[in-house]
Amino acid sequence: MTGTLIGVGLGPGDPDLMTLKAARAIGAAGVVAYPALPGTDSFARSIAADLIRSDADEIVIEVPMTKAREPAQAAYDVGAGRIAEALAAGRDVAVLCEGDPFFYGSFMYLHARLSDRFPVEVIPGITSVSAATARAALPLVARNEVLTVLPGPLESDALASRIDAAEAVVIMKVGRHLGRIRDVLAARGLVDRALYVERATMETERILPLADAPEAAPYFSLILVSKGSDPWL
Incomplete structure (x- = not known):
């Protein structure tokens, strides 16, 4: 045995x-x-x-x-x-x-x-995606909307094309890529629809509009982007 x-x-x-x-x-x-x-x-x-x-x-x-x-x-x-x-x-x-x-x-x-x-x-365990949306009080997808999860280290062109095709986006592993990711979102007019979440549920948690996020981010950080809205509203 x-x-x-x-x-x-x-x-x-x-x-x-x-x-x-x-x-x-x-x-x-x-x-x-x-x-x-x-x-x-x-x-x-x-x-x-x-x-x-x-x-x-x-x-x-x-x-x-x-x-x-x-x-x-x-x-x-x-x-x-x-x-x-x-x-x-x-x-x-x-x-x-x-x-x-x-x-x-x-x-x-x-x-x-x-x-x-x-x-x-x-x-299984609760993912940082679920934790971040709960802590931010942000409904991310509803009804038939599709959620796209992207790793931050993706090249900017690949990141941009996937964001363009997505309805709601979570960008993981932000870390040292934060500035570049913010630039990609800014070029699409999505910075105002994005939230930055750092160390969700921990004592050092921070939740900020992406426009106010720091220049350097830790590994345990992500960005939530909601393009749509709940169709019931």
Whole structure:
């Protein structure tokens, strides 16, 4: 009998927004794994810290943030190897993932390396998109409107064409791309219809009109753009 690989969605940052199922899985796990930037504390672990057993073994997966994919891929190879050892020994491993495990989530890279050898359970989490719209009190799509989710690092031309074709837009992973994204939206007359949300649900949360957003943004930031309005109004 092998252990089960459990991808645990933690939600956007507020520990109270974890699901009951996620909390139970973390509290029961004898092995907990999570990503961290090299030399820093893990944000994922900080969300779940009060639930991790004092006797749990912890696997830290140090993932560098670089444009090149190879360093991160190597980090996931090492992390998957350590997790595989625990699973092969019959121990369940709860992998902590900010937001939802399969929505731009780090868990998917471990899943790709381990799911063909071990049983897997995935516990979904509240995404930053849902958290941001709730905190901003912004209805984003209604009835037959279509939501488009775009990664901020897209080239400006690709970003522009997808925004032009969209009815409502969420732009993720804003970070150092904020100024360029704002320029793309300004060229389309959409800055006044856009909200900037930084670290939704956390103590350091900021929600601003995009026109008032800072020049530099953290990784955990996004932009909400609503072109239409609720047809019932």
